[in-house]
Amino acid sequence: MELWETMLRSISAFVLMMFLARLLGKPTIAQMTYHDFVAVITLGSITANLAFNNTISIRILLTSMLTFTGIAYLLMVLAMKNQKLRSWFSGKPTVLIQxxxxxxxxxxxxxxxxxxxxxxxxxxxxxxxxxxxxxxxELNGSISVLPKPDCMPVIKKDLHLKSQSEQAFPIELIMDGDIIEANLQQNNLTTEWLQSQIKKKGLSLKEINYAVISTDGNVYFDEYKDQIESPIDKE
Structure with a gap:
């Protein structure tokens, strides 16, 4: 009976953990920020006890697992809604070479x-x-690299350029619909200039989800309305 109970608990733990992983979403698995790391480690420990620790009741383990899942999910939602909370929960990218x-x-x-x-x-x-x-x-522990202009590989677009301008680090202007005032001030840009760029695109601030000055100096805008009828999630 103990073997059958252990097998049943193990199967239940696996199924439940798969469900919770789907609930928390792909970013939790891929990025592993601070609160994601804590949540995954804790849930893994609880799941292991659910699988083979017969001395602890399933009811207590399930309550503990669902509580930690709720905390992780709540933090994820709060991080999506508020940039300051996202920075505190997940940390910020840090420049190692500038x-x-x-x-x-x-x-x-x-x-x-x-x-x-x-x-x-x-x-x-x-x-x-x-x-x-x-x-x-980056937040997930990986390092992103921008090479110096003379060390960049040649692409087809370069063959049509007469001269190559100096590369610069991308400057984020708008994130989640909010203007990043600190970035504007650090780069001697004004809100009026940003508004003029928005008007050139025939947009308004409330329509913009994300805006950034790319490495080539052009301003890129991402709208809330993607105008894609059937988004595809490749699995």
């Missing part, structure tokens, strides 16, 4: 060594650190 210079203070703060940085850069096919313009440690 304009070709290593940010030693940021690396010490994040406990990142030069060996680790070089290893991550080699994983991005950058064996010479002097070829890197920007390197950013």
């Amino acid at each position: 304009e070709g210079k290593i940010m030693e203070g940021n690396m010490r703060k994040l406990k990142v060594t030069l060996d680790t940085l070089n290893q991550e850069l080699r994983g991005k096919n950058f064996f010479n650190i002097q070829d890197v313009q920007y390197a950013v440690l």
Whole structure:
């Protein structure tokens, strides 16, 4: 009877964990931010006890699992609604290399060594650190790299350009419909200038979900209304 009970509990734990994973969504699995990491570790421990610990009642384990799932789901919803809470719960991307210079203070703060940085850069096919313009440690622990202009691979569009302008780091202007005033001030941009760019596109601020100045200096706008009739989620 104990073997059958263990098998039944294990199957139930697996099915329940799959359901909870689907409920929390793909970003929780892919990104693993601070609160995601805590939630996954805790839920994994509770699920293991549900599978083989016969001394703890299933009712208590289920209550504990559903409570932690509710907390994780609530934090995820709050993070989506509020940028400040999202920054506190999930953290912020951190610049490790800026304009070709290593940010030693940021690396010490994040406990990142030069060996680790070089290893991550080699994983991005950058064996010479002097070829890197920007390197950013993302929320999920990966490092994004922007090479210096003369180290960028040639693409078809480059063959039609007479001169290549200096590359710059993307500047986020609007996120979740809110203007990022700090970024405007740091880059000597005004709200009036942003409003004029919005008008050139024939849009209004309330229609914009995300806006960014890309590395080529152009302003990109993403509207709330995607005008896609049947979005496809490839699984």
